[in-house]
Amino acid sequence: MKIILWLLFIVLVIITGQEAHIIQVNAGDQATLLHLEFTDFAAGKKILDCWRGITYGEGTLLSLAQSNTRTDFLFLITYTLLLISYSNSQMQQERNPALNNLLRLNLFLAVLAGLCDVSENLILLYDMRHAGEITRYVSSSWVSIAKWLLIGWVILIWLISLIRCRVMREKRTCYVSV
Numbered sequence: 001m002k003i004i005l006w007l008l009f010i011v012l013v014i015i016t017g018q019e020a021h022i023i024q025v026n027a028g029d030q031a032t033l034l035h036l037e038f039t040d041f042a043a044g045k046k047i048l049d050c051w052r053g054i055t056y057g058e059g060t061l062l063s064l065a066q067s068n069t070r071t072d073f074l075f076l077i078t079y080t081l082l083l084i085s086y087s088n089s090q091m092q093q094e095r096n097p098a099l100n101n102l103l104r105l106n107l108f109l110a111v112l113a114g115l116c117d118v119s120e121n122l123i124l125l126y127d128m129r130h131a132g133e134i135t136r137y138v139s140s141s142w143v144s145i146a147k148w149l150l151i152g153w154v155i156l157i158w159l160i161s162l163i164r165c166r167v168m169r170e171k172r173t174c175y176v177s178v
Helices: 002-027 033-038 041-053 061-093 097-129 141-167
Strands: none
Touching (some): 002 033, 002 061, 033 041, 033 097, 041 097, 061 097, 061 141, 097 141
């Protein structure tokens, strides 16, 4: 299961990364998808207007950004499942009650991060759909910040437990599978 998730994760990173690179090369370093995730009203409208005005293939950079955001729905499912899978595996090995409970909490937080990403994508797609309308724009910055904080926390707790188990292997305080 993890191998399939990793393969899908890598393929999606390549696809979305290539699309994001195309947008960055054509629109500039200040008009990237990542900038749009964290920007305010004025800067967000400016990025969307920039994308609307640059043709790419049969459409515009805006249509490429919409495609990229739709692909991100599959990507977020993949990374959420990887976070859950690795936290669950480590939880099975962790004997320290506090770390075990934090790893258990990671299962919930990984899902919450995925839901934040869904919300972020829906906001971005709304903004892209209404790019030509002056008053319609919703910043996704707070949802994006929450998503990245949750992902960082889940990875941090997993790494702390993993390193602790590797260091304490000789003392038999963790079950370590090879």
